[in-house]
Amino acid sequence: MHVIHSGNVNVNTQGDYAPVTEEMGVRLPLLALLAKEPAHGYELKQALELTFGAAYPSPNIGQIYVTLGRLEKDGLVRAVAVEQSNRPNKKVYYLTEDGREALTTWADGIVEGPRVRDEFFMKLVLAPMTGIADRSALIGRQTRHFLGIMRDLHHLAETTPPEDRFAHLLIEGAMLHLQADLDWLERCREELT
Amino acid sequence: MSNDPVVRTVNLVKIYQNGGVPVPAVRGIDLSVEPGSFTAITGPSGSGKSTLVHMLGGLDPRTSGEIWMSGKRVDTLSESAWALLRRERIGLVFQFFNLIGNMTVADNVELPALLAGATPREARERREYLLGELGLADRADDSPTRLAGGEQQRVALARALANRPSLLLADEPTGNLDSRNTRDVLRLLSQVHKDGQTIIMVTHDARVASLADRLVTLLDGQIVDDGSIPAPRRRPLGRAGDVIELHG
Ligand SMILES: Nc1ncnc2c1ncn2[C@@H]1O[C@H](COP(=O)(O)OP(=O)(O)O)[C@@H](O)[C@H]1O
Ligand SMILES: [Mg+2]
Numbered sequence: 001m002h003v004i005h006s007g008n009v010n011v012n013t014q015g016d017y018a019p020v021t022e023e024m025g026v027r028l029p030l031l032a033l034l035a036k037e038p039a040h041g042y043e044l045k046q047a048l049e050l051t052f053g054a055a056y057p058s059p060n061i062g063q064i065y066v067t068l069g070r071l072e073k074d075g076l077v078r079a080v081a082v083e084q085s086n087r088p089n090k091k092v093y094y095l096t097e098d099g100r101e102a103l104t105t106w107a108d109g110i111v112e113g114p115r116v117r118d119e120f121f122m123k124l125v126l127a128p129m130t131g132i133a134d135r136s137a138l139i140g141r142q143t144r145h146f147l148g149i150m151r152d153l154h155h156l157a158e159t160t161p162p163e164d165r166f167a168h169l170l171i172e173g174a175m176l177h178l179q180a181d182l183d184w185l186e187r188c189r190e191e192l193t
Numbered sequence: 194m195s196n197d198p199v200v201r202t203v204n205l206v207k208i209y210q211n212g213g214v215p216v217p218a219v220r221g222i223d224l225s226v227e228p229g230s231f232t233a234i235t236g237p238s239g240s241g242k243s244t245l246v247h248m249l250g251g252l253d254p255r256t257s258g259e260i261w262m263s264g265k266r267v268d269t270l271s272e273s274a275w276a277l278l279r280r281e282r283i284g285l286v287f288q289f290f291n292l293i294g295n296m297t298v299a300d301n302v303e304l305p306a307l308l309a310g311a312t313p314r315e316a317r318e319r320r321e322y323l324l325g326e327l328g329l330a331d332r333a334d335d336s337p338t339r340l341a342g343g344e345q346q347r348v349a350l351a352r353a354l355a356n357r358p359s360l361l362l363a364d365e366p367t368g369n370l371d372s373r374n375t376r377d378v379l380r381l382l383s384q385v386h387k388d389g390q391t392i393i394m395v396t397h398d399a400r401v402a403s404l405a406d407r408l409v410t411l412l413d414g415q416i417v418d419d420g421s422i423p424a425p426r427r428r429p430l431g432r433a434g435d436v437i438e439l440h441g
Contacts, residue, residue, distance in 0.1 A: 055434055056434045140408075140419075140420060143235075143408065144421070144422050147233075147399060147405075148403070148422050150402075150403035151422065154400060154403055156435075170434075186237055189412060193417065
């Protein structure tokens with residue numbers, strides 16, 4: 001997979017959106033929410049929605065329970081059963097010492113800078129050896145493809161409510177990445193064609 | 194309406210003379226632009242983009258080749274005939290804005306419409322709409338000389354659109370804008386495109402270029418890529434979170 005990473009916006013060059021690591025995706029937001037107060041799974045889902053707005057992929061309750069289960073197994077959270085009148089017990093999760101430490105380590109750590117692990121780059125370098133692909137055509141097609149993704153992001157920005165600031169920042173981040181990719185393609189054209 | 198291309202060039206060439214040394218800026222461009230289309234032109238600095246659009250606007254004479262507009266040959270026109278053509282059909286936004294310093298912003302924008310025969314009321318309504326869309330309503334009574342570069346650039350765009358020109362020619366029209374102002378310009382350009390006006394625009398801003406139907410890339414005065422901007426293969430994004438994918 002060829003992915004351009006930075007923070008938690010991962011836009012790959014096929015126009016798909018690549019998976020963030022599990023750490024960033026679900027585990028750490030859950031740890032962070034539990035650092036504030038113990039909560040059950042459904043409350044966590046709601047808190048995620050409230051915190052991130054549209055900037056978060058629709059949190060899936062099954063995914064949240066699976067992740068909580070793994071966090072529990074790793075000793076980062078613990079669950080207590082709370083009795084409810086005329087309903088099954090519900091599990092309330094809280095953060096352990098280890099969990100707090102993992103969260104602090106994550107929050108204090110630096111984030112890898114953007115890196116290009118790019119299949120396109122391989123194609124570009126190897127193009128003359130394959131005898132099929134001409135570099136100028138490769139660059140042109142890729143450029144126009146990126147612009148198609150940009151149009152999609154632009155549409156997304158237009159349809160996202162202005163008050164959802166995190167969502168807009170996320171979209172803007174993805175757009176700036178694309179702009180950098182396009183500038184880079186232009187440099188490739190200047191140097192290689 | 195005729196089906197002729199709005200713009201067609203045949204082996205268009207421009208060679209500048211730089212102290213006796215010939216500088217080939219545009220080297221044989223064949224370009225055909227259909228009515229209602231939005232073409233973005235890109236390419237590295239010095240690749241001939243400005244020279245090309247200046248020739249299309251009649252601001253710089255070609256060295257050889259032909260330029261046709263809506264079925265009529267125009268590269269042979271006199272300067273005054275070009276001026277008339279621009280007034281009637283072409284809106285220009287170039288890097289030198291040529292705003293008139295001793296007239297207000299409002300008058301600068303209304304002038305082309307008035308010259309083209311609009312009533313004062315039509316010209317005013319159009320100006321109010323354009324300045325409003327570009328976030329400049331409160332600068333209407335200022336002199337353009339008191340505006341920042343990005344504001345002047347937007348006034349130049351409003352002026353270029355005052356006449357609803359059938360062709361908008363623009364050279365880096367968002368070069369001086371921050372992202373909020375760029376957003377206003379993008380919205381207006383989408384509207385102009387939707388209204389069926391033809392747009393040819395030099396731009397390095399991917400957000401602007403992404404609104405176009407077609408991207409033409411120049412290198413050393415020649416077209417090296419020319420194709421449509423495709424829709425992404427995947428389903429369109431539904432919400433910002435679709436930019437991320439989670440694995441739990
Ligand atoms: N008035 C001029 N006199 C001499 N050379 C010029 C003139 N205008 C542009 N050029 C040269 O023509 C080439 C293309 O310039 P230009 O069209 O401005 O490129 P772009 O807009 O793509 O940056 C460059 O090499 C530039 O130096
Ligand atoms: Mg230029």
